[in-house]
Amino acid sequence: MRPLIVVGNWKMNGSLTTNQAWLSTVVTGLQKGMPAGRRFAVCVPFPYLSQCMNALSASPLLLGAQDVSAHVSGAYTGEVSANMLRDLGASYVIVGHSERRMHHFETNDAVALKAACALDEGIIPIICVGETADERNSGRAVDVVRGQVNAIVGQLQDRLVDSLIAYEPVWAIGTGKVASAPIAQEMHRAIRLQLAEFDEEVASHVGILYGGSIKPENATELFAMPDIDGGLVGGASLDAKEFLEICRA
Numbered sequence: 671m672r673p674l675i676v677v678g679n680w681k682m683n684g685s686l687t688t689n690q691a692w693l694s695t696v697v698t699g700l701q702k703g704m705p706a707g708r709r710f711a712v713c714v715p716f717p718y719l720s721q722c723m724n725a726l727s728a729s730p731l732l733l734g735a736q737d738v739s740a741h742v743s744g745a746y747t748g749e750v751s752a753n754m755l756r757d758l759g760a761s762y763v764i765v766g767h768s769e770r771r772m773h774h775f776e777t778n779d780a781v782a783l784k785a786a787c788a789l790d791e792g793i794i795p796i797i798c799v800g801e802t803a804d805e806r807n808s809g810r811a812v813d814v815v816r817g818q819v820n821a822i823v824g825q826l827q828d829r830l831v832d833s834l835i836a837y838e839p840v841w842a843i844g845t846g847k848v849a850s851a852p853i854a855q856e857m858h859r860a861i862r863l864q865l866a867e868f869d870e871e872v873a874s875h876v877g878i879l880y881g882g883s884i885k886p887e888n889a890t891e892l893f894a895m896p897d898i899d900g901g902l903v904g905g906a907s908l909d910a911k912e913f914l915e916i917c918r919a
């Protein structure tokens with residue numbers, strides 16, 4: 671049985687002051703009780719990892735980052751290694767988010783290398799895939815996502831069993847246009863079948879999260895789908911109360 675996992679992605683938002691208020695509301699909310707068998711995490715900007723590590727040390731909310739270097743150490747100005755993330759208490763790291771593929775030209779190969787670096791440090795990579803509106807409108811959604819999954823499987827092989835995949839249709843991110851539960855389920859199913867072609871055991875173990883305009887109002891229906899194992903929440907994770915409602919959904 672795969673656990674339900676809810677992960678917040680703050681993206682490039684936050685400040686020491688607003689984070690403090692968020693952290694105390696969410697930690698208190700989680701302590702009041704959540705449905706059993708769930709996992710919760712929040713992926714924050716690098717400069718706030720230390721603040722969050724201290725605030726979350728005795729809480730069930732795990733910490734994550736939003737990117738990691740594809741290199742282990744050395745002359746890579748501006749990069750942050752998986753080892754550094756582990757030092758700062760990260761259990762998860764998002765890799766290959768569509769915003770990084772788009773604005774920072776990340777390729778499937780780079781995404782796979784980043785995921786491998788995270789796994790080497792015992793950090794769970796949340797590997798993002800998803801089609802654009804044009805790709806969906808031209809009937810290529812499944813093919814595009816299968817291609818992204820194949821590229822990752824080809825590099826990571828059975829190490830993928832320790833990773834999470836996030837299906838985030840680009841047209842649903844930050845647009846308010848959430849994928850309907852049947853469409854999301856169809857895509858998650860396609861991803862799982864693609865993984866099963868490689869290894870059925872891996873396919874049945876890997877959690878596949880949905881991301882894109884998740885709100886408290888749509889989370890319950892999405893999370894009820896058999897191949898949706900939780901969510902990667904952007905905008906709604908910035909509001910502590912909304913994030914808690916989604917954790918409860």
Ligand code: 13P
Nearest residue numbers: 679843844882883904905
């Ligand atoms: P929104 O929830 O704001 O659509 O963002 C989704 C996302 O990109 C999470 O990684």
